[in-house]
Amino acid sequence: MFERPEGIENCRIWIDGCFDFAHHGHAGAMLQARQLGKELYVGVHSDEEILANKGPCVMRLDERMTAVDACKWSTKAIPDAPYVTDPKVMDEYGCKYVVHGDDITTDANGEDTYQTVKDLGKFVVVKRTPNISTTDLVGRMLLMSKNHHYPDLNLDKNWQKLVNEGDNLDRFTRYATDETGLKPGSVVYVNTPQELKLIVAPKATTDSDSTKYVYIDGGFDLFHPGHIEVLRLVHQRAQQLGAKVIVGIHDDLTVNKYKGLNYPIMNIFERSLCVLQCRFVDGIVLNAPYEPTKEFLGRIGNVIKVYHGPTEVDETVYDGVRGEGKGEEAKGMFETLPKHKYDHMSTEFIVDRVLQNKAVYVERQKKKGWKAEMEKVLEANERNKKQQE
Incomplete structure (x- = not known):
C-alpha cells in the first residue's frame, strides 16, 4: 500500500x-x-x-x-x-x-x-x-528488572552470543555504516582475554598502519546529552590531532558492579548501538576493561590520548595510562575533559526524574x-x- x-x-x-x-x-x-x-x-x-x-x-x-x-x-x-x-x-x-x-x-x-x-x-x-521503546525503558526503571543484562562477556560462549544471537551481527554492521547508511564506516571490536576480535571492519583506508586514535570509555547507559557532549569534545580534540575516536563500552556486569541496583538500564547490545550511531564516533570496543592499560590500547593501534569526562572516578583507574612526575609529565596519555553544559546529567539523574514522578x-x-x-x-x-x- x-x-x-x-x-x-x-x-x-x-x-x-x-x-x-x-x-x-x-x-x-x-x-x-x-x-x-x-x-x-x-x-x-x-x-x-x-x-x-x-x-x-x-x-x-x-x-x-x-x-x-x-x-x-x-x-x-x-x-x-x-x-x-x-x-x-x-x-x-x-x-x-x-x-x-x-x-x-x-x-x-x-x-x-x-x-x-x-x-x-x-x-x-x-x-x-x-524489542526497544521508551515505554520499555521506563518500565525497566519502575520494575527494577535485571533480566535484560548479558552474562560475563569474558567467556567465549557469551561474547559470541552477543555478536551472533538473532540478527545482532547484521545490526552491528548496519549501525556501523557511514553518514549515508549505505557504506562501511565505523569499526567494531570485542575485547576477549586473548585478543581484540574484529567484528565489523571499517571503511578502507590507505594508511591504516599510521592511523592515530584517541580513546574514551564508559557505560554510556541511557545514552544522553552528557555522553554526547563529552564525545563531541573528544571528537573535536581528535580532529585537531588528526586522530580517530574509539569508544570502549563496559559490559553489563562491570556497570552493575560499580552502579548497583538494576543498572545498566540498557544492556551492552543496546548501549553499543547508541554509541555507534553517534556522528562523533569512529569505532567501539565491546567489553572494554574498566582499567585501560597500554597493552590493551596497543591492541587497538596507535592510541595517543585517553580521555575521561568531568564525572568523578577513582584516580587509580587510569594509572596504567597516566604519566609520572609533575605538571604535564604527570598527564601522560591521560586527560580529563572540562565541564560542559550537560555535565550535571547522568543515568541516575534521568532515572530520578522518572522515579520522582512515578x-x-x-x-x-x-x-x-x-x-x-x-x-x-x-x-x-x-x-x-x-x-x-
Whole structure:
C-alpha cells in the first residue's frame, strides 16, 4: 500500500517523533529513512505536544534535539514539529516523503497521526526496530528488572552470543555504516582475554598502519546529552590531532558492579548501538576493561590520548595510562575533559526524574496500553483495506 516511490533516492526525506531517550530504535528509524533519500530532516515534537497526545516525556526538547543532532544519519533536526504530521511543514523544508515504522501512531483522539500524508501518497514504511521503546525503558526503571543484562562477556560462549544471537551481527554492521547508511564506516571490536576480535571492519583506508586514535570509555547507559557532549569534545580534540575516536563500552556486569541496583538500564547490545550511531564516533570496543592499560590500547593501534569526562572516578583507574612526575609529565596519555553544559546529567539523574514522578509515568504506561489497543484496531483496518485493493 505504501510502496517506495520511484526517484525517492533523489529526494529529501522527513521523519518525526518524540525521540525521548536516544535509544537505538530511534536511530534505526533514522538509518532506514536516510538510506532511502539524499538528506534526512528530523522533526522533533515539543514537550507540550507530547504531553497532550502521549503523556509526559522524560527528556526536555533541547535534550532531545541534542540527541537527534548527534545521530550521523540526521541532516537537520527541526524543533517543535507538529504531533500530527503536516504536509505544509514538510513542504516548508523541501521534504517530499515522510518515513515511519510499520506500526501506527495515534494522537490524543486515537486517530492515525499520518493519515493525511498517507492519503496524499507521501508516506513510506520502514521496519520498526523490535524489542526497544521508551515505554520499555521506563518500565525497566519502575520494575527494577535485571533480566535484560548479558552474562560475563569474558567467556567465549557469551561474547559470541552477543555478536551472533538473532540478527545482532547484521545490526552491528548496519549501525556501523557511514553518514549515508549505505557504506562501511565505523569499526567494531570485542575485547576477549586473548585478543581484540574484529567484528565489523571499517571503511578502507590507505594508511591504516599510521592511523592515530584517541580513546574514551564508559557505560554510556541511557545514552544522553552528557555522553554526547563529552564525545563531541573528544571528537573535536581528535580532529585537531588528526586522530580517530574509539569508544570502549563496559559490559553489563562491570556497570552493575560499580552502579548497583538494576543498572545498566540498557544492556551492552543496546548501549553499543547508541554509541555507534553517534556522528562523533569512529569505532567501539565491546567489553572494554574498566582499567585501560597500554597493552590493551596497543591492541587497538596507535592510541595517543585517553580521555575521561568531568564525572568523578577513582584516580587509580587510569594509572596504567597516566604519566609520572609533575605538571604535564604527570598527564601522560591521560586527560580529563572540562565541564560542559550537560555535565550535571547522568543515568541516575534521568532515572530520578522518572522515579520522582512515578505516579505520572505509571499512568503514562497505562495510557500507552490503551493507545496500543487503538493502534492494533487501526492496523487491522489498514491490512484489510490493503487486501481489498
